Amino acid sequence: MLSEVLLVSAPGKVILHGEHAVVHGKVALAVALNLRTFLRLQPHSNGKVDLSLPNIGIKRAWDVARLQSLDTSFLGEGKEEKPEQGDVTTPTPEQVEKLKEVAGLPDDCAVTKRLAVLAFLYLYLSICRKQRALPSLDIVVWSELPPGAGLGSSAAYSVSLAAALLTVCEEIPNPLKDGDCANRWTKEDLELINKWAFQGERMIHGNPSGVDNAVSTWGGALRYHQGKISSLKRPPAxxxxxxxxxxxxxxxxxxxxxxxxxxxxxxxxxxxxxxxxxxxxxxxxxxxxxxxxxxxxxxxxxxxxxxxxxxxxxxxxxxxxxxxxxxxxxxxxxxxxxxxxxxxxxxxxxxxxxxxxxxxxxxxxxxxxxxxxxxxxxxxGAPGVSIHSATSLDSRVQQALGGL
Known part of the structure; x- marks a missing residue:
């Protein structure tokens, strides 16, 4: 497992053309919005997993040992073996119920907060369970995207989480090289990020189209038609x-x-x-x-x-x-x-x-x-999910970090 701090960002989205018509089999064009969700992941050794979502007022911590003890029951009977690299699993109703118990949220917790926590726990347990021991992490996610405004805030959240967790667990390599301010993963690694992000979106939305997480992963502009998604080549910003x-x-x-x-x-x-x-x-x-x-x-x-x-x-x-x-x-x-x-x-x-x-x-x-x-x-037409150098942050990230 990597030991360095990771800083990841992913864009929101807008529909340029095709809203509503897409439901009836027509083409829609979705484009990445240059308002981003930022995630800072810091490994530590205090035996806890901390999640802070300041935009929606969430600050939770779980004991790694307790989560580790759930591993077998979370996988389900007869599925005790660890997943192979690249395996992407879909949440089952039983897992969702188990996660609700683990989350430990009060009954009057807002739906937005509840779903964000459940998506995090699902991605953390599913992606990290291939490790010899679940990692102790401190994760902060903040966003320039207003929630619930149709701008893909939940997808940017899921994409950022998937990218950071896959990287810290070394399921995909860290593409950031010495001297880089920012970099992006290979096409193959982005495909894996997108698949896991879609599962996070399923935790939040139930039956999403996959457009939002695809735009947040790949960036630029995408064409969506009857379930098929393809990128537009070199769209202008x-x-x-x-x-x-x-x-x-x-x-x-x-x-x-x-x-x-x-x-x-x-x-x-x-x-x-x-x-x-x-x-x-x-x-x-x-x-x-x-x-x-x-x-x-x-x-x-x-x-x-x-x-x-x-x-x-x-x-x-x-x-x-x-x-x-x-x-x-x-x-x-x-x-x-x-x-x-x-x-x-x-x-x-x-x-x-x-x-x-x-x-x-x-x-x-x-x-x-x-x-x-x-x-x-x-x-x-903004770039998709990216990893940034913590020592050469742009002013937007500096400002966000300064408030945390």
């Missing part, structure tokens, strides 16, 4: 405003609403979904052609696609007055916006073209903030 309307939404109800509208008006809604599919494909084509020196006309096409898709989403019934207000405010500043994710509130994205004067960007942000929204400038 686009500057955006990310706006959180802070209006809560019920994803399940919104998805059901679109399905009901399709059943009620098939000849109207089916062509909308087909058109949304075409928007995703056209956006994929344009992104593939943009390269490192995008032409102004390519941004004009992206803006048109954003406008058309937002109108389609409103026609599907997943818009909201807050999102209409977002679009109106940004349009007054010559910018183009759409919802991202389930809709009904939640978040929206606004494309920022190169050459846009910073005072205009600040004026737009101020106008959105005056509406009661949270707004920040960031980018999409």
């Amino acid at each position: 686009l500057q955006i405003l990310l706006t959180n309307t802070k209006v809560p939404r019920n994803t399940r109800a919104l998805v059901a609403g679109v399905r009901n509208r399709l059943l009620k008006f098939p000849e109207i809604v089916a062509p909308l979904l087909t058109s949304m599919d075409a928007i995703s494909l056209e956006c994929e084509r344009v992104l593939g052609e943009m390269g490192e020196a995008p032409a102004p006309e390519q941004y004009l096409v992206l803006e048109e696609l954003i406008d058309m898709n937002q109108h389609h989403l409103n026609a599907l019934g997943v818009g909201h007055a807050s999102l209409d207000q977002l679009c109106q405010v940004t349009r007054a500043h010559g910018l183009h916006s759409k919802l991202t994710g389930a809709g009904g509130g939640g978040c929206g994205i606004t494309l920022l073209k190169p050459g846009l004067e910073q005072p205009e960007v600040e004026a737009t942000k101020q106008a959105l903030t005056s509406c009661g929204f949270d707004c920040l400038e960031t980018s999409i």
Whole structure:
């Protein structure tokens, strides 16, 4: 087992095009958001496993000896043998119940906190049980991503955990070399990280699509179609405003609403979904052609696609007055916006073209903030899960570490 401190980060995600249509077999484009979850793992010898999640107010510790005694019962009867390297196991209902006992959380613990702890315990026990003895670790995870906003915060958490635990247990090598500020794992190692992260997502969401953890693992932009995920080659890093309307939404109800509208008006809604599919494909084509020196006309096409898709989403019934207000405010500043994710509130994205004067960007942000929204400038197409040097942290990580 490695003895050095590990610092890992993984990005969140936004859906660029294809939300809701993807449920009905159409293409969706998901892109990595340059807001990240950071994890610091420090091996120690105090016989405990400590987990701190300051964003959601979790600080727990477990005795390694007690967790070690659970190893056989956690594996299940007849499965006492240790897993082979690279084996990825799916949580069973019996294991979930066992983990709930181990977690020792109070009955009134919030669901978000409970699921985060269960995902951690599952990944820790499953990945580390190949060790001669379960390791004593101190793990802190903090995030720039707001939880429950549809930005892939749980996937970034699961990906960061999987990458750090696999590395500390030497299931995959540490790719960080002397002099590196940051580095990434090989394709083969990333595939293993992604498989384990998906199991963490299953602990949290039950039956996830796998898109969020894939985007957080690989970064850049991904195409998702009928369960198949593929990376877009060299997508540009686009500057955006990310706006959180802070209006809560019920994803399940919104998805059901679109399905009901399709059943009620098939000849109207089916062509909308087909058109949304075409928007995703056209956006994929344009992104593939943009390269490192995008032409102004390519941004004009992206803006048109954003406008058309937002109108389609409103026609599907997943818009909201807050999102209409977002679009109106940004349009007054010559910018183009759409919802991202389930809709009904939640978040929206606004494309920022190169050459846009910073005072205009600040004026737009101020106008959105005056509406009661949270707004920040960031980018999409960010790198996936990465490992960083603890001695050469960027200012974002330094700031986060300074508060812990």
